[in-house]
Amino acid sequence: MASRLGHELARRLKKARPEETVSLVADEPVTLDPDLARTPTLVAALTDLFVFRLAGRSYALPATSVELVATAQAATPVPTVPSHVRGVVHLRGRILTVIDLAAVLELDASAGDERERRLVVIASGEHPYGFLADSTDGIRCIDVATIAGDGADDGAIVRGLVEEERGVVSILDPVALTRRLLSAGEGAP
């Protein structure tokens, strides 16, 4: 039974739209009457998270918000930008802004192994940007029931926490992060 559910979850994860959370209803195929259809028996609700390390802590972003991960490269500083902007890099035929996520999250400067550092590119509509992660842990399929936090859209960048073997992973909201980054520049010269 567990194995069959696992296969079904994998199949649904493949078919799911990028923004959707995948659910699995027990004992399919099931013909539900209208009342039951409104209250299906939820076995698991899963979401894919991209997990990375920054300043000794673990963070995650919805996997669908990450466009690509590339080898880290030095950013060219740009005058008159807010202090949380490291500069720009040339990546795959375009110029990309690189932000200092540790500064945005008010963390100490990163002290990881340079060889493990990666440039993570956030797909943010008209405003794609990247940040340097100390290392990346790949994509994890997380049961949303294990995520602590109310999920309220109150502008907070950290929207939830999940306990893992390596410690607590803070889940970031890419929309709130982008909003914060752009609003921080409203008073800039």
Added chain:
Amino acid sequence: MTQVQRDGHRMLVLRFGGASYALSAGDLAAIDQDGASARIAVDGPVQDLADMLPHATPAAEPVRLIVSAPGTGDGGTRRRAFRAAASLELVDASTLYRLPRFLRGAGCAPWIRGVALLEQPTVWIDLARLAAAS
């Protein structure tokens, strides 16, 4: 797409000790010596680029980069000068990029025109706009 040009674009590259910056050579009215040996009269004080550009540490004897900038109110132009203690190099940039929208949204000044792709990304500045803004 932020790319604006692929053909050769004549640029003057300012190579400071800690960073390089590029400007369109056609924007420049003249290059003059700095200090008492300067020959070209300019309007207003000479502004030091080291005060405006990150990592613009001295790498050569200072020169004056002179541009024509709009005057205030009278519709005329002013000859404005910037001091640059940088080695100068004329190059043909094959690729120029507009500044990423993210940086414009983050409040980057309009005198930062974009990025010239030289041996590495180099910030492309507009001294006439800088003169008008300062």
